[in-house]
Amino acid sequence: MTTVVKDKVAEYLEASLGKPVDLAPLPDDTPLNTLGMDSLLTISVLVTLLEDAGVDLGEHADSLVTPSTLGDLYAIAERFLGAPEEPEEQTVAAADPGGSREQSAQLAHYQAKLAYETDSADLRDALESGQDLVVVDGRSSEAYAAEHIAGAISIPHRSISQESLAGLSKASLYVAYCDGIGCNASTKTAIKLATAGFRVKELIGGLDWWKRDGYPTEGHAAGQGHAHQVHHAACGCAG
Template identity: 60%
Template sequence: MQAQLQHYLDKLAYEIDSWDLSVSLKNNDRVIVIDARAPEAYAEEHIPGAINVPHRTMSDESVAQLDRAALIVTYCDGIGCNASTKGALNMTRLGFRVKELMGGLDWWKRDGHPTAGKQAAPGNSEIVCGC
């Protein structure tokens, strides 16, 4: 039972869902959202306010301007992509406090949140989380 309890505590410590992220962004919490995909994917569609730092380019130099006290949230396309996991690993190695967005951009959109970029979607302003 203790191992299972620790498993769930770890999941909550290292993952965030789209509802909780949207609330943090609306509350102006110290959160930096990083799209860990290639620049071309980011240009097509991304979470509003997210910055593009492809996981392959993450280094002390490429993230030097980021607030080290902020929570970093990494994401990618969704469950079929692991750029968010690679980004979370890299950012953790660089000394940041990191969570990975569950379901990535796919679940962000499925939950009705807006996107930005060439393929931007307005989202659903009447989002109600059933969590």
């Protein structure tokens, strides 16, 4: 493990805990919770590290398993802040001549999309039918104030903590959204909510597609301009 990687990990931990952290004397198997890191703080550090490294969170979803020790966190930092990964060997198509393995993978993929994603029409129908769900705007408070889905609550993804989630029922289904396909605040919000034990879906197309479908919004900029135009206050995904 390089000194650079250890120093970067220390920086992330210090920023999260709000105090200096001396990792030098600590072995790699030191549990993160002994440093004062709960699961939400840990996932926040992980997401920030991956974001700073320019990592596509969807492409590297396997990296989002919450680390439990310093060694786990070092390994993730080394993976993305260290040397580039070697390309994986291509699977030989002939190994599955019947195509059944590929078909199973496709089926699992599309089932997962429906299990973890929803669209504007389905969300609107669920709200109108009185289903127990909560719509969560993971963008900045400024972007939320400008315009948001009617009835949505504001929980900027960077502010998510045990305190900000206190009082929310885990019996409800939470639907996270952001500006649209050019913003990943909904994905980060969904990750943190799921890590905290909530059931979550992500709204595909976000606020942009919700408005394109003609569904109601609230906020001081609601209704301005074309129906498909999304208001951008600074960077809504910045949280």
